[in-house]
Amino acid sequence: MDRFSQVFNEVPLAEVHDLAARRAEEGWRYVQILAVNTEEGIDLVYSYMKDGLLENDTVAAVGADDAVPSITDLFLEAFVCENEIHDLYGVAIENIAIDFGGMFYQLAEKAPMTVVSPEQLAAREKAKKIAAAKAAKEAAAQKEQAAPAAPAAVAGPTEEEIQAKIAGLDPEKAAKVRAAMEAKAKKAAAAAVETAPAPSAALTEEEIQAKIAGLDPEKAAKVRAALESKAAKAAKTEGKGE
Amino acid sequence: MGKATVIPFGPQHPVLPEPLHLDLVVQDETVVDVLPQIGFVHRGLEKLVETRDYNQFIYIAERICGICATGHSIGYAETVESLMGVEVPKRAEYLRIIWHELSRVHSHLLWLGLAADAFGFESMFMHCWRLRERVLDLFEKTTGGRVILSVVKVGGVVRDIDATQMAEIISVLDGLKDDYTKIMNTLLTDTSVKNRTVGVGHISTEDARSLSMVGPFARASNLPYDVRSFGKGAYGDLADFQPIVATEGDCYARVKVRCLEVLQSIEIIKELAAKIPAGDIEVAVKGAPADGAQASNVLEQPRGECYYYARGNGSKNLERMRIRTPTSQNLAGMTVALKGCDLADVNMIILTIDPCISCTER
Numbered sequence: 089m090d091r092f093s094q095v096f097n098e099v100p101l102a103e104v105h106d107l108a109a110r111r112a113e114e115g116w117r118y119v120q121i122l123a124v125n126t127e128e129g130i131d132l133v134y135s136y137m138k139d140g141l142l143e144n145d146t147v148a149a150v151g152a153d154d155a156v157p158s159i160t161d162l163f164l165e166a167f168v169c170e171n172e173i174h175d176l177y178g179v180a181i182e183n184i185a186i187d188f189g190g191m192f193y194q195l196a197e198k199a200p201m202t203v204v205s206p207e208q209l210a211a212r213e214k215a216k217k218i219a220a221a222k223a224a225k226e227a228a229a230q231k232e233q234a235a236p237a238a239p240a241a242v243a244g245p246t247e248e249e250i251q252a253k254i255a256g257l258d259p260e261k262a263a264k265v266r267a268a269m270e271a272k273a274k275k276a277a278a279a280a281v282e283t284a285p286a287p288s289a290a291l292t293e294e295e296i297q298a299k300i301a302g303l304d305p306e307k308a309a310k311v312r313a314a315l316e317s318k319a320a321k322a323a324k325t326e327g328k329g330e
Numbered sequence: 331m332g333k334a335t336v337i338p339f340g341p342q343h344p345v346l347p348e349p350l351h352l353d354l355v356v357q358d359e360t361v362v363d364v365l366p367q368i369g370f371v372h373r374g375l376e377k378l379v380e381t382r383d384y385n386q387f388i389y390i391a392e393r394i395c396g397i398c399a400t401g402h403s404i405g406y407a408e409t410v411e412s413l414m415g416v417e418v419p420k421r422a423e424y425l426r427i428i429w430h431e432l433s434r435v436h437s438h439l440l441w442l443g444l445a446a447d448a449f450g451f452e453s454m455f456m457h458c459w460r461l462r463e464r465v466l467d468l469f470e471k472t473t474g475g476r477v478i479l480s481v482v483k484v485g486g487v488v489r490d491i492d493a494t495q496m497a498e499i500i501s502v503l504d505g506l507k508d509d510y511t512k513i514m515n516t517l518l519t520d521t522s523v524k525n526r527t528v529g530v531g532h533i534s535t536e537d538a539r540s541l542s543m544v545g546p547f548a549r550a551s552n553l554p555y556d557v558r559s560f561g562k563g564a565y566g567d568l569a570d571f572q573p574i575v576a577t578e579g580d581c582y583a584r585v586k587v588r589c590l591e592v593l594q595s596i597e598i599i600k601e602l603a604a605k606i607p608a609g610d611i612e613v614a615v616k617g618a619p620a621d622g623a624q625a626s627n628v629l630e631q632p633r634g635e636c637y638y639y640a641r642g643n644g645s646k647n648l649e650r651m652r653i654r655t656p657t658s659q660n661l662a663g664m665t666v667a668l669k670g671c672d673l674a675d676v677n678m679i680i681l682t683i684d685p686c687i688s689c690t691e692r
Contacts, residue, residue: 090560090561090562090563090566091559091560091561092557092560092561092562092628094412094625094626094627096624096626117539117542117555118542119542119628119635119637119654119659120637120652120654120659122639122650122652122654124641124649124650125650133639135626135637135639137628140560142626142628144624144626144639163542164541164662165541165542165543165659165661165662165663167661167662168658168659168661168662169654169658175369186365188367192367192368192369193368193369193372194369194370194372195369195372200374200377201376201377205377205380205381207380207381207647208380208643208647208649210645211380211643211644211645211647211649212643214644214645215621215643215644215645218621218644219621219644
């Protein structure tokens with residue numbers, strides 16, 4: 089059974105010492121302090137452990153002018169990490185119990201861990217580009233969801249292109265294709281008549297008759313009967329109204 | 331009391347081949363204050379994480395220290411796996427712990443030899459290092475390396491241990507255990523050893539707790555803190571694991587705890603070898619840690635709890651890799667143990683703490 093777990097908390101700089109005092113009182117073990125160099129400043133992570141729970145309290149973006157309170161009055165053993173962070177990152181830590189004054193490590197360069205290497209710079213730029221691309225993609229997806237655009241009509245081949253293709257086929261196949269196309273056209277016209285709303289006033293009698301003429305005779309008879317019945321009903325209603 | 335005098339100890343000293351410097355403030359023959367200093371060979375290895383991708387950095391992580399190499403590669407791999415949400419096959423977890431516990435055996439035998447040599451027990455030094463060679467031979471047979479094994483990768487391990495090799499490991503450890511028990515009993519009952527260690531460099535349980543001490547140094551002061559007892563990975567499948575502790579809190583207790591931990595590690599290896607499941611030894615790890623993702627981890631190294639931290643930046647290179655070593659944590663305890671001791675006991679106290687400056691100067 090794994091009894092180990094970890095947590096990361098955000099903590100303001102002003103509360104670092106109070107939190108350490110509270111943890112000391114509650115019987116937490118001090119584990120370590122680390123620093124991370126970021127573009128906004130230095131992140132400090134204070135780690136404490138109790139009963140297998142490792143809590144990492146993160147102070148984000150400590151600036152060059154910020155004074156960090158030492159916790160060595162509560163946890164003497166933190167003097168190693170605090171001196172290290174001062175020497176490697178240039179963070180000013182106040183009142184370290186054993187303060188080496190910048191001489192803990194014998195370094196050729198001051199605050200070497202704050203030097204951003206070309207590789208790190210490239211990695212950061214790449215991460216920014218990836219994040220920007222992801223954000224743009226998400227924004228586009230949200231926009232699309234908010235106002236769904238009508239699916240763009242797929243431009244089909246023109247009548248001339250179809251006829252040219254059919255001409256290229258062998259005669260038997262061409263005849264079959266033509267028959268299928270005619271049947272399809274008839275079916276589509278019938279569907280249009282069925283699904284279309286009642287012919288609007290804009291449609292003249294001639295146009296209606298032309299459309300009916302395009303249907304197969306049985307369907308055309310049905311449509312004519314329906315139209316006549318509708319016209320009779322309309323005349324009856326008109327008569328009543330008068 | 332006489333006038334206070336500052337006596338420098340190290341960074342070059344016969345008792346400790348690594349560069350640790352102590353300013354010992356002495357009155358007469360008594361140490362009244364101590365100021366430790368490291369940093370003479372700081373290597374900036376953590377900075378290299380910016381120029382190596384997360385798969386390459388494991389080879390740097392295990393070169394932090396020649397004694398704790400396997401542990402560092404496991405600790406680093408586990409942290410990156412946690413960062414990327416990778417689940418390692420069970421067999422790989424077992425193999426990692428078997429190699430890690432073998433490393434603990436070799437580390438403690440190395441330390442015991444150095445400690446014996448420091449108090450003039452040279453034949454003991456030779457016997458300890460003779461036994462350690464058997465462990466290094468096992469490393470060579472199973473991984474190809476004797477010190478840097480390069481057997482752990484992010485996502486598992488690169489080599490398996492077959493049934494024949496596993497049987498050989500058990501056979502060698504059984505033989506080693508018999509020989510080692512004789513040496514250990516000789517050491518722990520020897521009058522001159524007791525004269526040098528009993529009651530020397532005492533640390534109370536309360537001090538050990540308040541100074542957040544780790545490893546055998548803390549356990550010798552009756553503080554039962556051992557990361558293995560959290561049951562991470564294959565440790566969770568052990569029938570029973572109890573940290574080895576002693577109540578005396580002196581140099582002798584620290585020697586005793588480490589001596590008994592060798593036997594404990596042998597038993598752990600034997601149990602895991604009997605229980606190891608069949609299956610894959612690695613999973614493919616693709617992609618890169620997310621920008622801003624972070625993970626921390628702890629591992630029980632031979633010298634105690636080691637902390638690992640990683641933060642991703644969306645690329646194959648990590649933004650930050652941090653390793654807080656056990657010796658770094660124990661420096662404050664060391665100063666407390668040294669205060670009030672005789673000048674002649676300084677080397678004994680330092681050796682029984684078993685500092686690893688190489689780890690600390692990562």
